[in-house]
Amino acid sequence: MLMKFSFKITVNYIISVFSILAILFTGNILSANESSETKVDKSGDYVIIIHGLTRHKFSMLEYKTKFEKLGYKAHIVDYDGIKYPIGKIYNIVNKQIHNIVKDANKKVHFVGSSLGAILIRMVLEFNPPKNIGRVVQISPPNQGCEFADNIVGSNYADESFGPSIYQLVSGKNGIHNILPPIKDYELGVIAGDKNSGESWIFDIDGDDDGVVSIEKTKVNGMKEHYIIHDTHKKITDNKETIEKTIKFITEGTFYGF
Numbered sequence: 460m461l462m463k464f465s466f467k468i469t470v471n472y473i474i475s476v477f478s479i480l481a482i483l484f485t486g487n488i489l490s491a492n493e494s495s496e497t498k499v500d501k502s503g504d505y506v507i508i509i510h511g512l513t514r515h516k517f518s519m520l521e522y523k524t525k526f527e528k529l530g531y532k533a534h535i536v537d538y539d540g541i542k543y544p545i546g547k548i549y550n551i552v553n554k555q556i557h558n559i560v561k562d563a564n565k566k567v568h569f570v571g572s573s574l575g576a577i578l579i580r581m582v583l584e585f586n587p588p589k590n591i592g593r594v595v596q597i598s599p600p601n602q603g604c605e606f607a608d609n610i611v612g613s614n615y616a617d618e619s620f621g622p623s624i625y626q627l628v629s630g631k632n633g634i635h636n637i638l639p640p641i642k643d644y645e646l647g648v649i650a651g652d653k654n655s656g657e658s659w660i661f662d663i664d665g666d667d668d669g670v671v672s673i674e675k676t677k678v679n680g681m682k683e684h685y686i687i688h689d690t691h692k693k694i695t696d697n698k699e700t701i702e703k704t705i706k707f708i709t710e711g712t713f714y715g716f
Contacts (some may be wrong), residue, residue: 460564465592469485470549474567477640479656479659480565483569485554487684492494493518502667503528503530503532503565504525504531504532504565504567504568505533505534505559505560505565505566505568506522506523506531506532506533506534506570506659507534507536507556507559507560507567507568507569507570507579507710508522508523508526508534508536508569508570508571508575508640509536509538509552509569509570509571509572509575509577509578510535510537510572510695511540511543511573511574511598511695512541512574512623512627512635513541513619513620514536514540514695515643516536516537518695518696519535519570519572519695520535520558521701522535522570522704524576524700525701525705526708527707529709530567531568534559536552536556536559536575536577536636537555538551538552538578540620540621540623541619541620541621541623543621543623544622544664545577545578545581545623545626545627545634545679548574548623549582551599552582553582553585553586554559554628556582556588558586559587560588563588563589563590564590565587565590566590566591567590567591567592568592568594568708569582569583569592569593569594569595570594570595570597570673570708571595571596571599572596572597572598573597573599573600573691573695574623576596576597576598576599576601577599577601577627577634577635579594579596580596580601580638580641580678581634583636583643583644587643588657591643591644591647592644593644593647593708593709593711594644594646594647594648595643595647595648595703596646596647596649596652596676597649597694598649598650598668598670598671598676598694598695599648599671600611600629600635600671600675600676601635601675601676601678602629602633602635602674602675602676602677602678603628603629603630603635603671603675604627604628604629604631604670604672604675605608605645605663605664605670605671605675606663606670606671606691607627607628607671607675608628608629608630609627610624611624611625611628619702621690629675638682639682640678640679641680642680643652645682646680646681647682647683647704647712648676648677648678648683648684648685649682649687649694649700649703649704649713650668650676650677650684650685650686650687651668651669651673651675651686651688651689651690651691651692651694652667652673652685652687652688653668653688653689654669668689668690668691668694669690669691669692670691671691682711682712683712683713683714685703685713685714687699
């Protein structure tokens with residue numbers, strides 16, 4: 460009788476322990492799921508998103524959607540990269556940005572791809588918003604780009620890229636020469652190291668994305684530099700690029716968990 464009673468107590472004890480563990484485990488799963496859905500409450504900070512030379516606003520929609528889900532006011536700035544020289548494009552972009560940013564107390568973060576990344580540096584140098592946040596550049600020709608060096612003067616350059624390509628060269632005529640090192644904001648640079656044939660008519664020294672070498676994406680004063688294995692054409696759409704961009708804007712780093 461004593462043995463049966465002891466056995467019954469032991470079984471009930473084990474069942475109780477497992478029940479408690481199940482509740483705790485389920486609670487942890489729910490908490491994890493809930494936290495993954497929780498918005499990053501930035502109280503309406505802005506994120507200005509600017510596409511590259513031959514792209515369009517729809518190419519950056521995923522960035523806009525993801526930032527909005529995190530609580531940001533995300534806006535895509537659009538322009539015709541082939542029609543105008545960079546000075547004219549800057550004026551178009553600058554006007555849109557200052558029409559968007561109505562609350563000077565909110566931080567204004569920036570994400571730019573290729574030429575869009577250079578336009579961001581121009582805005583922040585010549586007519587910055589009051590409260591600059593963080594900046595991510597994706598495959599930026601911060602020191603010009605070898606692709607432009609090798610095609611300017613050709614019908615291909617004129618017809619496919621317009622006048623702005625002449626200002627993306629790495630020599631003395633490059634627009635990058637008027638831009639000083641970074642000093643007033645946190646900048647993270649993402650570069651690609653996969654050349655899938657964009658530069659088949661010429662060689663680029665060092666690792667590159669088919670348009671710009673990794674070395675020429677760098678700029679003095681940047682906070683971090685991160686390499687993703689993709690081409691210039693595809694890196695902006697790369698899921699890792701989008702994730703790392705969001706991480707830097709929200710946390711100030713590409714690294715860690």
